[in-house]
Amino acid sequence: MAARARxxxxxxxxxxxxxPAGGPGAGQPHPVEARGLTKRYGRLTAVDALDLTVRSGEVxxxxxxNGAGKTSTLRMLLGLVRPTAGTVRLFGRPPSAPGQLARVGxxxxxxxxxxxxxxxxxxxxxxxxxxxxxxxxxxxxxxVGLADRAGDRYVGYSLGMKQRLGVAAALxxxxxxxxxxxxxxxxDPAGMVDMRxxxxxxxAGGCTVLLSSHLLGEVQQICDRVGVISGGRLVxxxxxxxxxxxxxxxxxxDPLAAAAERSRALLGPERVREVDGGLDLAVEPDRAAxxxxxxxxxxxxxxxxxPLERDLEQVFFELTEAGMTHVA
Amino acid sequence: MWPSxxxxxxxxxxxxxxxxxxxVAVVLSVVFxxxxxxxxxxxxxxxxxxxxxxxxxxxxxxxxxxxxxxxVFLGAICxxxxxxxxxxxxxxxxxxxxxTSGPSRLAVYLGKLLVLAxxxxxxxxxxxxxxxxxxxxxxxxxxxxLHWPTLGDLGVGIGAGWLIxxxxxxxxxxxxxxxxxxxxxxxxxxxxxxxxxxxxxxVAAPILDWVxxxxxxxxxxxxxxxxxxxxxxxxxxxxxxxxxxxxxxxxLAGYLLGFILLAGVLLGRRDIL
Numbered sequence: 001m002a003a004r005a006r007x008x009x010x011x012x013x014x015x016x017x018x019x020p021a022g023g024p025g026a027g028q029p030h031p032v033e034a035r036g037l038t039k040r041y042g043r044l045t046a047v048d049a050l051d052l053t054v055r056s057g058e059v060x061x062x063x064x065x066n067g068a069g070k071t072s073t074l075r076m077l078l079g080l081v082r083p084t085a086g087t088v089r090l091f092g093r094p095p096s097a098p099g100q101l102a103r104v105g106x107x108x109x110x111x112x113x114x115x116x117x118x119x120x121x122x123x124x125x126x127x128x129x130x131x132x133x134x135x136x137x138x139x140x141x142x143x144v145g146l147a148d149r150a151g152d153r154y155v156g157y158s159l160g161m162k163q164r165l166g167v168a169a170a171l172x173x174x175x176x177x178x179x180x181x182x183x184x185x186x187x188d189p190a191g192m193v194d195m196r197x198x199x200x201x202x203x204a205g206g207c208t209v210l211l212s213s214h215l216l217g218e219v220q221q222i223c224d225r226v227g228v229i230s231g232g233r234l235v236x237x238x239x240x241x242x243x244x245x246x247x248x249x250x251x252x253x254d255p256l257a258a259a260a261e262r263s264r265a266l267l268g269p270e271r272v273r274e275v276d277g278g279l280d281l282a283v284e285p286d287r288a289a290x291x292x293x294x295x296x297x298x299x300x301x302x303x304x305x306x307p308l309e310r311d312l313e314q315v316f317f318e319l320t321e322a323g324m325t326h327v328a
Numbered sequence: 329m330w331p332s333x334x335x336x337x338x339x340x341x342x343x344x345x346x347x348x349x350x351x352v353a354v355v356l357s358v359v360f361x362x363x364x365x366x367x368x369x370x371x372x373x374x375x376x377x378x379x380x381x382x383x384x385x386x387x388x389x390x391x392x393x394x395x396x397x398x399x400v401f402l403g404a405i406c407x408x409x410x411x412x413x414x415x416x417x418x419x420x421x422x423x424x425x426x427x428t429s430g431p432s433r434l435a436v437y438l439g440k441l442l443v444l445a446x447x448x449x450x451x452x453x454x455x456x457x458x459x460x461x462x463x464x465x466x467x468x469x470x471x472x473x474l475h476w477p478t479l480g481d482l483g484v485g486i487g488a489g490w491l492i493x494x495x496x497x498x499x500x501x502x503x504x505x506x507x508x509x510x511x512x513x514x515x516x517x518x519x520x521x522x523x524x525x526x527x528x529x530x531v532a533a534p535i536l537d538w539v540x541x542x543x544x545x546x547x548x549x550x551x552x553x554x555x556x557x558x559x560x561x562x563x564x565x566x567x568x569x570x571x572x573x574x575x576x577x578x579x580l581a582g583y584l585l586g587f588i589l590l591a592g593v594l595l596g597r598r599d600i601l
């Protein structure tokens with residue numbers, strides 16, 4: 001807590017404590033729980049005292065610019081990289097515990113397979129390592145839409161097909177936790193839609209997903225919560241809607257001049273701005289009904305009234321460039 | 329460990345390089361142990377191998393002939409196979425794929441060692457098989473009697489060949505883990521096997537007593553000594569009775585253990601990047 005206080009992190013009502021309480025996983029440890037996670041390579045601190053909690057059944061977006069420490073964090077979560085300090089728990093146990101990764105699927109920093117084997121043979125090899133029944137291979141190949149080309153050698157696959165195979169490998173164990181690093185990388189638009197739908201389906205089926213992505217729109221579409229990492233530190237963590245924040249109201253009305261005049265009278269002239277044939281009002285979004293009634297009462301026809309939200313991209317750049325810290 | 333062994337076996341069998349290396353080993357063994365000496369014997373021409381007499385190519389000498397290449401050039405094949413098996417995971421970036429699929433590093437490592445042990449045994453058995461066929465053909469062609477080694481001698485020879493091959497495989501495993509790749513481990517391993525060992529034996533040892541003494545503790549001369557003790561002819565590169573068979577066996581077993589333990593510790597402690 002002292003470290004968080006020094007960094008000025010604000011924790012709000014959406015933050016769950018690390019102790020197993022509340023939520024769908026009541027009484028169960030969180031799928032992912034990292035505390036004070038730190039990785040140093042010589043003088044470079046790649047990850048700096050990172051706290052991360054992914055709750056059961058959620059899709060958690062992990063955002064950050066290149067070199068922010070995302071992949072180092074994911075590798076530490078999976079036991080590939082040893083933390084310099086801090087702890088990692090997957091379902092309450094360290095990732096290095098025997099059998100701990102038996103129900104954890106992962107695709108880290110792009111797919112890598114044996115080029116001389118076919119897609120199906122690669123999965124067969126991985127199934128043997130994990131002691132999984134080979135019967136699931138066909139299932140996961142169909143899930144990612146690669147069943148028709150599964151007999152082809154991996155070396156001949158396109159980037160998108162390699163990516164699909166990587167996701168298939170992650171699904172091989174019927175995972176309770178799925179850690180995906182840029183899962184839609186290399187996919188065509190239709191493939192990206194399919195992949196996002198698959199992730200949502202898996203989450204709906206109870207699988208927890210930790211998704212690292214550069215595609216902010218993607219994160220905005222499929223994630224329940226988002227953590228933003230910059231300079232190895234978690235600079236924001238919150239629900240997507242909360243992170244974007246409602247900053248005001250947008251009104252489109254007729255006549256606009258009358259709407260602007262009435263709004264200035266109600267809110268003060270400094271809180272009303274004419275933008276693109278409408279008005280941006282610096283007012284709490286929960287006052288929308290009151291404002292609507294006032295405008296209608298003044299003879300203004302309100303054609304559109306909606307909360308003004310920042311785009312996640314805008315939030316991302318604000319957080320990562322300013323280095324501000326906000327954990328809601 | 330057994331699931332890892334099963335997975336590694338599939339990879340080993342399906343990798344084209346495995347079969348290419350086996351083919352190269354067979355060709356080298358047949359050409360330099362039987363074909364070239366027999367050709368020299370037939371036309372009586374000069375050269376390095378001309379002093380080999382016919383009886384050195386007959387079935388009675390099968391054990392020595394079959395393992396005579398392992399201290400140097402067939403050892404290089406074992407080293408390359410091991411580097412491909414372990415270093416290939418670094419080169420293809422597949423360590424993360426297989427380790428995140430569930431098994432522990434120790435289980436994967438033991439699986440790789442087991443499959444290398446099996447592959448080395450298969451290589452040695454194939455060398456004995458092609459040696460048996462080659463020597464039998466020569467004996468029949470030259471109307472010589474077919475006197476085979478005893479089963480006990482064959483067993484000892486196969487065991488010794490496997491031990492020598494595994495020492496070089498273990499050396500390859502250590503280099504692959506240490507240097508995290510394929511090209512440099514193979515390059516450095518071959519430099520040691522084919523160049524440094526020969527330079528030490530042929531150039532440094534005759535003029536420096538401490539180098540000659542040091543030879544008794546190096547893996548190459550011990551491998552050559554063990555092969556020599558089992559009948560390998562001294563005109564084969566790397567063959568020479570520097571120490572006795574017992575000492576050579578113990579020394580080689582020590583090297584094998586040291587190589588795989590050191591590589592195992594390194595693999596277990598290092599980050600997979």
